Amino acid sequence: MNSKKISQDTVVYFINYVLLTVFLIIVLYPIIYIISCSFSSGDALMSGKVRLLPVDPTLQSYRAVFKYSSIWVGYKNSIIYAFVGTVISMVLTLFAAYPLSRSDFRGKKIFMVLILFTMMFSGGLIPNYLLIKNLHLLNTMWAVVLPGAVSAYNIIVARTFFDNTIPKELQEAAEMDGCSDFKFFLMVVIPLSAPIIAVLSLWVIVGLWNSYFVPMIYLDSQEKYPLQLVLRRILLLSQINLNQTNIDPEMIRRNQYLGEMLKYGTIIVSTLPLMIVYPFVQKYFVKGVMIGSVKG
Numbered sequence: 001m002n003s004k005k006i007s008q009d010t011v012v013y014f015i016n017y018v019l020l021t022v023f024l025i026i027v028l029y030p031i032i033y034i035i036s037c038s039f040s041s042g043d044a045l046m047s048g049k050v051r052l053l054p055v056d057p058t059l060q061s062y063r064a065v066f067k068y069s070s071i072w073v074g075y076k077n078s079i080i081y082a083f084v085g086t087v088i089s090m091v092l093t094l095f096a097a098y099p100l101s102r103s104d105f106r107g108k109k110i111f112m113v114l115i116l117f118t119m120m121f122s123g124g125l126i127p128n129y130l131l132i133k134n135l136h137l138l139n140t141m142w143a144v145v146l147p148g149a150v151s152a153y154n155i156i157v158a159r160t161f162f163d164n165t166i167p168k169e170l171q172e173a174a175e176m177d178g179c180s181d182f183k184f185f186l187m188v189v190i191p192l193s194a195p196i197i198a199v200l201s202l203w204v205i206v207g208l209w210n211s212y213f214v215p216m217i218y219l220d221s222q223e224k225y226p227l228q229l230v231l232r233r234i235l236l237l238s239q240i241n242l243n244q245t246n247i248d249p250e251m252i253r254r255n256q257y258l259g260e261m262l263k264y265g266t267i268i269v270s271t272l273p274l275m276i277v278y279p280f281v282q283k284y285f286v287k288g289v290m291i292g293s294v295k296g
Contacts, residue, residue: 037264038062045260061265064258065234071269073223074230077141079273081226082208085145089204090197092150097158098185101166119152125217132218143218144211144226154200161196162189198281209274231266235259 029052036054037045044055065071099105100112123131128147137143166189174184190197212228219225225233 034264034267038261038268040261040264042258042261045264061261062269064262065231065265065269068230068234070222070225070230071227071234074225074227077224078209078227081141081144081211082205084141085149085208086201086204088145088149089151089154090201093154093158093200094190094193094197096150097155098162098189100155100159101162103168115152115155129217138218139220139224141224144208144215147214148207151204154203158193158196158200161193165192202278202281205277206274210270227270231270235262235266 032052033050036052037050038061039054039057039059040050041056041058041060044050049055096115100108102108122128132138132143132147137146170188171184174188179187209226210228211226212232215226215229219229222230222233
């Protein structure tokens with residue numbers, strides 16, 4: 001009986017390992033392919049020779065990307081937008097979510113209805129633009145940071161985390177010791193909420209770092225462009241209008257090669273910071289998502 005059970009467990013484990021290996025390959029191959037393309041020559045990219053490993057290895061794509069001084073300006077702006085936006089978002093989200101998790105907070109159902117309403121309905125692009133314009137936020141950092149500073153979904157996730165993690169007995173004990181609600185929130189709740197803070201911060205950072213449409217709508221000055229808009233401008237500058245006459249065919253070929261290399265080089269340049277940050281918050285990610293998941 002025991003040997004039969006062990007045999008069944010072995011089969012189940014083997015199937016799990018095979019499936020996990022297949023999923024790992026499916027996930028890793030596109031990443032490896034992009035990295036290999038970024039280190040391959042333009043001729044290899046245009047001819048489709050790259051399959052897994054770099055072909056004719058070269059750093060020309062990265063040299064082409066980093067020769068533009070504006071890319072460092074974009075990096076600086078994206079870091080500032082991501083940092084300031086994450087801090088503002090976390091402060092507002094946590095201060096909104098914690099009272100909603102308290103059973104003694106009157107009117108929390110009304111507030112939750114209002115928050116859920118914003119998830120289903122919005123004013124649209126034109127009213128948002130007019131609002132930003134009337135607030136004199138156009139072409140400023142705040143036009144990128146403030147409109148999406150509070151997410152209804154993040155508030156619900158954080159509220160659920162507080163509700164499931166912070167015991168009411170701990171709150172009652174703090175009140176008996178004369179601890180105010182605000183002090184209890186800062187000294188007890190926040191230190192115990194590292195997993196959900198890490199998860200929500202990662203979500204906000206990724207959103208701000210990859211933000212493209214909002215800066216394009218609200219920012220006019222190239223000195224304030226985030227990295228994504230700078231990379232878009234670099235890619236556009238590398239293209240030639242083929243409808244023009246008297247264009248050297250060799251120049252067309254070189255620019256096509258350069259455009260292909262820039263495409264993959266910019267992908268790595270734009271995603272590398274997030275790939276560096278993720279391992280530091282990964283240990284909190286699963287715990288925070290599972291505890292803070294929305295329950296019916």
